[in-house]
Amino acid sequence: MGSKGKHTAERYAVVTGANKGIGLETVRQLASQGVTVVLTARNEKRGMETISKLHESGLSNVVFHQLDVLDQASILKLAKFIQEKIGRLDILVNNAGVSGAVVDEEGLRALNIDPTSWLSGKAANLVQGVIKHTVEKAEECLNTNYYGVKRLTEALLPLLQLSPAGARVVNVSSLRSELRKHHFKQRIPGEHIRKELGDIETLTEEKVDAILRKFLHDLKENALESNGWTLMMPAYSISKASLNAYTRILAKRYPSMCINCVHPGFVKTDLNWNTGIMTVEEGARGPVMLSLLPDGGPTGCYFDCTQVAEF
Ligand SMILES: NC(=O)c1ccc[n+]([C@@H]2O[C@H](COP(=O)([O-])OP(=O)(O)OC[C@H]3O[C@@H](n4cnc5c(N)ncnc54)[C@H](OP(=O)(O)O)[C@@H]3O)[C@@H](O)[C@H]2O)c1
Numbered sequence: 001m002g003s004k005g006k007h008t009a010e011r012y013a014v015v016t017g018a019n020k021g022i023g024l025e026t027v028r029q030l031a032s033q034g035v036t037v038v039l040t041a042r043n044e045k046r047g048m049e050t051i052s053k054l055h056e057s058g059l060s061n062v063v064f065h066q067l068d069v070l071d072q073a074s075i076l077k078l079a080k081f082i083q084e085k086i087g088r089l090d091i092l093v094n095n096a097g098v099s100g101a102v103v104d105e106e107g108l109r110a111l112n113i114d115p116t117s118w119l120s121g122k123a124a125n126l127v128q129g130v131i132k133h134t135v136e137k138a139e140e141c142l143n144t145n146y147y148g149v150k151r152l153t154e155a156l157l158p159l160l161q162l163s164p165a166g167a168r169v170v171n172v173s174s175l176r177s178e179l180r181k182h183h184f185k186q187r188i189p190g191e192h193i194r195k196e197l198g199d200i201e202t203l204t205e206e207k208v209d210a211i212l213r214k215f216l217h218d219l220k221e222n223a224l225e226s227n228g229w230t231l232m233m234p235a236y237s238i239s240k241a242s243l244n245a246y247t248r249i250l251a252k253r254y255p256s257m258c259i260n261c262v263h264p265g266f267v268k269t270d271l272n273w274n275t276g277i278m279t280v281e282e283g284a285r286g287p288v289m290l291s292l293l294p295d296g297g298p299t300g301c302y303f304d305c306t307q308v309a310e311f
Helices: 021-032 044-054 072-085 105-111 114-118 123-129 135-160 192-198 207-219 234-253 285-291
Strands: 013-014 036-041 062-066 091-094 168-172 258-263 302-304 307-309
Touching: 013 021, 013 072, 021 036, 021 044, 021 091, 021 285, 036 044, 036 072, 044 062, 044 135, 062 072, 072 135, 072 307, 091 105, 091 135, 091 285, 105 123, 114 123, 135 168, 135 207, 135 285, 168 234, 168 285, 192 234, 207 234, 285 302
Parallel strands: 013 036, 013 091, 036 062, 091 168, 168 258, 258 302
Antiparallel strands: 302 307
C-alpha cells in the first residue's frame, strides 16, 4: 500500500461483505481498474481464502481486513487500519447485507417460482409457507442493512472527507426499497410510510429510527399487513428503504461527495437462495460505475443497475 497521503492519483476503496457474491465481484472489478481495495469480510478465514484467490488471479492490489458491521469494535479497528496505512479513503461500498428471513430452501425450490413473480412481488403469497419472518431475523436485518451501514459510514467519514476529489459512497440497496409504483402496485403499501421516507425536505435520521421502531412493534404484534408494511421480505424491504433515505440525508450533508444507492439487479447469490437471474459480473456493474463516477457526478440518487431511477 502507498505511503500515507503521498500518491493522490491512486484511489483507495473499502468494500464490505466481500468474500462472495456482488461484493467480491465489485472488489475484482475495482481492482482490475487500478483501485487499491481493502476487501472486508466478517469471517477472517473466508476473507483470507478469497484474497488468496484474487492474488493468484493476478490482482495484487487487494488487501484483507476483518469487518463485521454488527460489531463496533471491528468497525473501529478497520477505521484505525485505514487511518494508519493509507491516511484517507476515496471509495466506500456498503455492500454487506442479509435477507432478514429464515427459509426452507428445499421447500422454496419445490415451489419452482418463476423469476418474474419474484420481481413483481406476486410470489409474496406463494412463499409464506417456506419463508419465515421472525423478530430476531428482522432485528438482525435492520442492524446489518441499515444501522451497520450507518455505523461504518460514520466511523469512516473523517477519512472519506480527506479524499482529494471528493469521496464516492455507494450503498447497495434493492428494488424492494422502492417507493414508486411498480405495475400499478406499491411495493410498500402504506402511503404514510412512503411519504415519510420519500420527503427529502423533512427527512431526518430520527424519523427513520421512529419508522423502524414502529415496524418492529407491528411485527411483534403480528400487525404488519394492517399497518401498511409489505409481506414480501418485510424487514429487508424497510431496511433498504431506510438505507436510501440515509443516502439522501448524507448526500445533502456532504455536497462535495458523490453518495448514491443502487439496486444491483436480481442476481444469483446466496442472499436470494440462488433464485436470481443475473450474474455477479452484471450485478457489480452499478456499484462499480458509482464507485468510479467522474467529478461532478450525480449524488443523492437511486440507480436501477446503471440507470438513474425514481426512489
Ligand atoms: N442478489 C440480489 O439479487 C440482490 C438484489 C438486491 C440487492 N442485493 C444486495 O446486494 C448486496 C450483496 O448481496 P449478495 O446478493 O451478493 O449476497 P451474498 O452473496 O449473500 O453476500 C452478502 C455478503 O454480506 C456479508 N455479511 C452479512 N452480514 C454481515 C455482517 N454483519 N458484517 C459483514 N458482512 C456481512 C456476507 O458474509 P458471510 O459470507 O460471512 O455470510 C456476504 O459476504 C446486499 O446488500 C444485498 O441486499 C442483492
